[in-house]
Amino acid sequence: MTSLHRGKQSMIFPNRPVVTAWASVVGKKEGEGPLGKRFDLVVPDGKFGEKTWEQAETHFQQAAMELLLEKAGEEIPAPELVFSGDLLNQCVGSSYALRGSGLPALGLYGACSTMAEGLLLAGVAVNAGYVQQAAALSSSHFAAAERQYRFPLAYGGQRTPTAQWTVTGAGAILASAEGDGPVLTGATVGTVEDKGITDANNMGAAMAWAAYRTIRANLEDLSRSPEDYDQIVTGDLGSLGSNMVREFFEKDGIRLGNRYTDCGVLIYDPEAQDVHCGGSGAGCSASVLAARLLPGLASGEWKRILFCGTGALLSPTTVQQKRSIPAICHAVAIES
Amino acid sequence: MTSLHRGKQSMIFPNRPVVTAWASVVGKKEGEGPLGKRFDLVVPDGKFGEKTWEQAETHFQQAAMELLLEKAGEEIPAPELVFSGDLLNQCVGSSYALRGSGLPALGLYGACSTMAEGLLLAGVAVNAGYVQQAAALSSSHFAAAERQYRFPLAYGGQRTPTAQWTVTGAGAILASAEGDGPVLTGATVGTVEDKGITDANNMGAAMAWAAYRTIRANLEDLSRSPEDYDQIVTGDLGSLGSNMVREFFEKDGIRLGNRYTDCGVLIYDPEAQDVHCGGSGAGCSASVLAARLLPGLASGEWKRILFCGTGALLSPTTVQQKRSIPAICHAVAIES
Numbered sequence: 044m045t046s047l048h049r050g051k052q053s054m055i056f057p058n059r060p061v062v063t064a065w066a067s068v069v070g071k072k073e074g075e076g077p078l079g080k081r082f083d084l085v086v087p088d089g090k091f092g093e094k095t096w097e098q099a100e101t102h103f104q105q106a107a108m109e110l111l112l113e114k115a116g117e118e119i120p121a122p123e124l125v126f127s128g129d130l131l132n133q134c135v136g137s138s139y140a141l142r143g144s145g146l147p148a149l150g151l152y153g154a155c156s157t158m159a160e161g162l163l164l165a166g167v168a169v170n171a172g173y174v175q176q177a178a179a180l181s182s183s184h185f186a187a188a189e190r191q192y193r194f195p196l197a198y199g200g201q202r203t204p205t206a207q208w209t210v211t212g213a214g215a216i217l218a219s220a221e222g223d224g225p226v227l228t229g230a231t232v233g234t235v236e237d238k239g240i241t242d243a244n245n246m247g248a249a250m251a252w253a254a255y256r257t258i259r260a261n262l263e264d265l266s267r268s269p270e271d272y273d274q275i276v277t278g279d280l281g282s283l284g285s286n287m288v289r290e291f292f293e294k295d296g297i298r299l300g301n302r303y304t305d306c307g308v309l310i311y312d313p314e315a316q317d318v319h320c321g322g323s324g325a326g327c328s329a330s331v332l333a334a335r336l337l338p339g340l341a342s343g344e345w346k347r348i349l350f351c352g353t354g355a356l357l358s359p360t361t362v363q364q365k366r367s368i369p370a371i372c373h374a375v376a377i378e379s
Numbered sequence: 380m381t382s383l384h385r386g387k388q389s390m391i392f393p394n395r396p397v398v399t400a401w402a403s404v405v406g407k408k409e410g411e412g413p414l415g416k417r418f419d420l421v422v423p424d425g426k427f428g429e430k431t432w433e434q435a436e437t438h439f440q441q442a443a444m445e446l447l448l449e450k451a452g453e454e455i456p457a458p459e460l461v462f463s464g465d466l467l468n469q470c471v472g473s474s475y476a477l478r479g480s481g482l483p484a485l486g487l488y489g490a491c492s493t494m495a496e497g498l499l500l501a502g503v504a505v506n507a508g509y510v511q512q513a514a515a516l517s518s519s520h521f522a523a524a525e526r527q528y529r530f531p532l533a534y535g536g537q538r539t540p541t542a543q544w545t546v547t548g549a550g551a552i553l554a555s556a557e558g559d560g561p562v563l564t565g566a567t568v569g570t571v572e573d574k575g576i577t578d579a580n581n582m583g584a585a586m587a588w589a590a591y592r593t594i595r596a597n598l599e600d601l602s603r604s605p606e607d608y609d610q611i612v613t614g615d616l617g618s619l620g621s622n623m624v625r626e627f628f629e630k631d632g633i634r635l636g637n638r639y640t641d642c643g644v645l646i647y648d649p650e651a652q653d654v655h656c657g658g659s660g661a662g663c664s665a666s667v668l669a670a671r672l673l674p675g676l677a678s679g680e681w682k683r684i685l686f687c688g689t690g691a692l693l694s695p696t697t698v699q700q701k702r703s704i705p706a707i708c709h710a711v712a713i714e715s
Contacts, residue, residue: 044706052483054509081672082691094700095700097696097697097700098700098702122385124568126686128488129470131694131696132468132695132696133466133468133489133490133692133693133694133697134490134692134695135692135693135694135696135697138571138692138705138707139697139702139705141570141571142571142572142573142705143571143572143573144570144571145570146570147388147568147569147570148566148568148569148570148571148707148708149489149496149499149500150485150487150488150489150496150690150692151467151485151486151487151488152464152470152486152487152488153485154469160485160486163485164485164500167503167504167507167509168503170507171506171508171509172507173390173503173507191696205700232460232483232484232485233484234477234480234481234482234483234484235477235478235479235480235484236473236478236479237478237479312648351398354486355472355475356469357469357471358467358468358469358471358487359468360433360467360468360471360527361433361469361471361475364430364431364433364434366434366475369474369475369478371474371484371486373485377495
C-alpha cells in the first residue's frame with residue numbers, strides 16, 4: 044500500500060482491485076434518456092410495486108444488488124463487505140435494502156458522492172487484503188427526494204432554471220481481489236468545501252469548487268495532468284456546475300475540453316427531456332458508472348478514467364436556517 | 380492483515396493501531412451524571428453559543444476535535460483521514476464541523492453505532508498503512524434529535540417508559556500507526572437485523588438482537604469466550620435493551636454478568652436523572668468511550684474490551700409508514 048502522505052489526499056492501490064461486476068437499475072425517465080439501452084433494467088413503475096416512494100428506492104437498490112450478484116456469476120462469492128448509502132433521511136433506502144441479507148454492511152453518507160466514497164472504501168478493503176470481495180451500492184428516487192428536500196409532487200411547484208432532476212435508480216459495483224475487468228488503481232479523499240452558495244436549487248454551483256479541489260489534489264498528488272486521463276467524469280454537477288469546473292481549470296491555464304464530462308449531463312437529453320441543469324442524486328453517478336463508464340473501460344474505449352463523485356451536504360433544515368451548502372468530492376482512478 | 384473469511388464478519392489488526400488521543404465534550408445533564416467529572420469539557424449552554432440546536436451539535440463536534448488535537452499534542456500531526464457522522468438528517472452536524480478544516484473526510488451513517496463504525500474504519504486505514512493518523516468523530520444533541528425524531532420540545536410530550544434520552548455531546552478518537560495508548564486489535568462488521576419492533580420509543584429492543592448477533596460473531600470468528608474480554612460494552616441499548624442481550628446469551632447458556640455493560644446505562648443516574656431506559660445517540664457511546672472506556676484501558680483497570688456500537692436504522696418517515704426498525708452493531712476490540 045502507498046499511504047496518504049502528509050498534506051496529500053490521494054492513495055494508490057498497487058494490488059489493483061478488479062471491478063468484476065456492475066449493475067444498474069433505473070426508472071422510466073432515465074430509460075428514455077441517451078443511456079436508456081445501456082442500463083441493465085428499466086422499471087417503468089416509479090413505485091416498483093411498493094406502497095411508498097421510499098420502499099421503491101429500497102427495491103431499486105435490492106434489484107441492483109441482485110443483478111450484480113447474478114452478473115458476477117456463481118464463481119464469484121458474495122461480498123464480505125458492502126458499503127452503501129442514499130439520500131433519504133437516515134439512509135433508510137440502504138438499511139432496508141440490506142436487511143436480512145446477512146452481508147456485513149457499513150453505512151455511508153456522502154450525498155451524491157456516495158458511490159465514489161463506497162468504491163474508494165471497497166478499493167481500500169480489497170487492496171489491503173481485508174476482503175476478497177467488497178461491494179458499493181447507492182440509490183436515489185426522484186419522488187422521494189422531491190418530497191424530502193423540496194415540495195411534495197402534488198404541490199406542483201415550478202422548478203428553477205438551475206435545478207437538477209434527481210435520478211430514480213441505483214447502481215451496484217463489485218470490487219474483487221482477482222478476476223477480469225477494469226481495475227481500481229487509486230483514489231483521492233475529498234475535503235468539505237463551502238463557497239457560500241445558499242440556493243438549494245443550485246447544487247451544481249455549490250459542488251463545483253469541491254470537485255475542482257479534489258481533481259486538482261489528484262493531479263498534484265499523483266504528478267499527473269488531465270491528459271493522463273481519457274475521461275474525467277464528475278457526478279453530479281449538471282451543466283451549470285460542470286461548466287464552473289471547466290472555468291476553474293481555465294483560470295489555471297488548463298482546458299479540459301472533451302476529456303471532461305459529468306454524469307448529470309450524460310444521463311438525460313437536455314433538448315427532449317425537461318430536466319433543466321441535468322441529473323443528480325446518489326443513483327445518478329452510480330447508475331452512469333455502471334451503465335456507461337465501466338463498460339467504456341471494459342470495451343477498451345478508454346484506458347484510464349477519474350470518477351469523481353460530488354455531494355452537496357445540505358439538509359432541508361439547513362436550507363430553512365439559510366445556511367450555505369457544504370460540498371465534497373471523492374475521486375477514484377479506474378483503468379482498463 | 381488478516382482477511383475477513385468467507386462467512387465470517389471479523390478482521391484482526393496485527394499492526395495494532397494505537398489510540399493516541401481521545402476527547403469528549405458533553406452538555407449539562409451529562410455533566411451531572413455519574414461520568415460527569417470524566418468528560419474533558421461540560422458545556423452548560425445547550426446551544427453552545429449558537430443560534431440553533433443543529434449548529435450547537437456542530438459546535439460540540441468541533442470542540443471535541445479541537446480538544447483531540449490539543450491532547451494529541453504537537454508531536455502527533457493532524458489526521459490524514461476523518462470518519463464522521465451523526466443523527467441529524469443528511470449528517471449535517473458532521474459536514475459543518477469539518478467544513479474548511481482541510482481534513483480529508485469520509486461521511487458515515489450508522490446511527491448510534493457511528494463511533495464504532497468510524498473507529499473500525501480508522502483501524503482498517505491505519506493497520507493497512509494507508510495513513511499514519513485517522514480520526515473518528517460523532518455527536519448527538521437531545522433537542523435537535525427530539526425535534527427531528529419525535530416532537531418539538533415546546534410540545535411537552537410525555538416520554539414512554541421504554542424511551543431513552545439522547546445524549547448531548549460528541550466524542551473524538553485518534554488512531555495512530557505509532558505512539559502510546561490502548562491498541563485496536565480487531566473488529567467485527569455487523570449485518571442489518573430486524574426483529575419486527577415498530578415502536579420508535581423502544582429502540583433498545585430493536586437493537587438488542589443486532590448487538591447479540593455481532594458479539595456472537597466476534598466470539599465465534601476469533602474463537603473467544605466472553606471471559607476473554609474484561610468488559611463487553613454496547614452503546615446504546617439502555618437498560619431494557621441491554622437486559623435483552625443478557626437474556627439472549629443466557630439462552631445459549633452464557634451468563635455475561637458484570638463483564639457486560641452499556642454506554643446508555645453508564646452515562647446517567649437512573650435514580651437521580653429522569654431518563655427512563657438510559658442514554659442514546661451517536662454522542663453517547665462516543666463520549667463514554669472517550670471519558671470512561673479508553674481511560675479504563677489506559678490505566679490498566681481492564682486489559683481487553685469489546686466496544687460494540689449499536690444503531691437503530693429508523694427515520695421519522697419510516698416510523699410514520701409503520702415500518703419495523705432495522706438495526707446494526709459493529710464491534711471493535713481494544714486492548715491496553
